[in-house]
Amino acid sequence: MISMEPVLKRGYSSWDRAVLPDDEFALRVEGVRRALREAKLGALVVVNYSLLGVMVDYADMAYLSGLQSGGALLVPLEGEPAFVSFGGGRELAFMRALTWLPIVPGAGKAFELLPGELKARGVAVGKIGIVGVTGIAPTVVARIRDALAGFELVPFDAELRALRAVKRPRELLAMQMAEGVVDGAVAAGVAVFAAGGDNRAAMLEAERVARALKARDVRVLASMGGPELRPWEGRLDGQHAPLRLWVAAQYQGYWAEAAATTPPPGDDVAAKAVRAMQAAVRAGATAGDVAAAALAALPASAVDSALAYGLGGTIGLAHAEGIAIVPRSTQRLPAGSVVALRAHVSDAPHASLVSTSVVVGPDGSAPLGVALMAD
Numbered sequence: 001m002i003s004m005e006p007v008l009k010r011g012y013s014s015w016d017r018a019v020l021p022d023d024e025f026a027l028r029v030e031g032v033r034r035a036l037r038e039a040k041l042g043a044l045v046v047v048n049y050s051l052l053g054v055m056v057d058y059a060d061m062a063y064l065s066g067l068q069s070g071g072a073l074l075v076p077l078e079g080e081p082a083f084v085s086f087g088g089g090r091e092l093a094f095m096r097a098l099t100w101l102p103i104v105p106g107a108g109k110a111f112e113l114l115p116g117e118l119k120a121r122g123v124a125v126g127k128i129g130i131v132g133v134t135g136i137a138p139t140v141v142a143r144i145r146d147a148l149a150g151f152e153l154v155p156f157d158a159e160l161r162a163l164r165a166v167k168r169p170r171e172l173l174a175m176q177m178a179e180g181v182v183d184g185a186v187a188a189g190v191a192v193f194a195a196g197g198d199n200r201a202a203m204l205e206a207e208r209v210a211r212a213l214k215a216r217d218v219r220v221l222a223s224m225g226g227p228e229l230r231p232w233e234g235r236l237d238g239q240h241a242p243l244r245l246w247v248a249a250q251y252q253g254y255w256a257e258a259a260a261t262t263p264p265p266g267d268d269v270a271a272k273a274v275r276a277m278q279a280a281v282r283a284g285a286t287a288g289d290v291a292a293a294a295l296a297a298l299p300a301s302a303v304d305s306a307l308a309y310g311l312g313g314t315i316g317l318a319h320a321e322g323i324a325i326v327p328r329s330t331q332r333l334p335a336g337s338v339v340a341l342r343a344h345v346s347d348a349p350h351a352s353l354v355s356t357s358v359v360v361g362p363d364g365s366a367p368l369g370v371a372l373m374a375d
Contacts, residue, residue: 047132129156227346283335
């Protein structure tokens with residue numbers, strides 16, 4: 001689902017240690033170290049490069065540090081990991097409140113500090129894993145390689161993301177809480193519409209409630225009288241039924257999404273498609289098989305709009321974690337991953353929008369909240 005980024009980049013930003021305590025991150029680091037030993041690597045460096053304040057992808061960094069900030073994280077096989085920031089000064093006090101790791105101020109020389117920090121942890125030469133350099137500017141990649149010229153850099157992105165894909169119990173708790181945020185936001189928007197408010201008033205109320213429920217980042221789309229879903233554009237031009245409202249939000253780094261249609265259609269083919277996908281989800285199933293189940297449940301006239309807005313995919317520290325539910329995909333769903341399943345039908349009489357998230361199990365799937373309680 002493609003949405004515009006909000007003007008407000010940072011909402012609630014405190015670290016909830018009751019949900020994600022220090023030892024949760026220590027356990028994740030131990031999992032990474034096991035993978036490093038298997039690959040015969042001496043350390044891992046994770047780069048989260050920011051350009052004009054926009055993160056390329058914070059998920060790998062947040063998984064091990066809790067931070068959604070630009071910098072470089074190093075994880076040795078022995079000893080304490082460390083985060084080397086890109087900046088310094090006043091921002092460090094704020095950052096230190098959000099992570100369990102020591103922060104080394106980089107002040108514009110973060111990459112150049114990495115060899116010394118590695119050597120201080122007993123890693124002076126040899127092979128090390130590197131994550132986060134794909135997709136960033138070639139000039140930045142050159143700086144990183146020059147700084148780490150004494151090491152052989154081995155891409156480790158796939159290995160780290162395989163670890164991230166399988167959600168730990170505390171991650172499921174954080175995602176359930178994120179789901180509570182988006183459910184509350186959607187319900188609030190629907191209530192405004194039901195009370196006579198227009199579509200944009202419903203959007204604004206949905207975002208207001210998501211922020212009040214401690215979302216850090218919020219994305220909202222809604223129908224505005226036409227077949228498409230649109231972001232907030234400022235105009236107020238009356239109530240258009242049915243309202244199709246979609247909200248995605250991030251809580252403690254974790255994303256969730258929810259959607260509703262009001263008044264609901266008599267024949268909710270979008271809901272049928274989502275139920276068909278849920279029945280097809282299980283460990284080892286291909287994303288293409290799940291997509292085929294959705295398309296088989298939709299009338300031919302609804303297929304194009306459903307595919308245009310996407311049928312969902314794996315979700316977690318990124319809204320799109322790498323496996324998209326698309327026709328003919330051969331990517332397989334791993335046990336323990338979370339998948340957001342979605343169907344949007346744009347045209348009457350079936351106009352509807354539905355989304356639900358499930359945890360992938362060996363023999364099927366379970367709604368996120370139910371899976372957490374059963375864990």
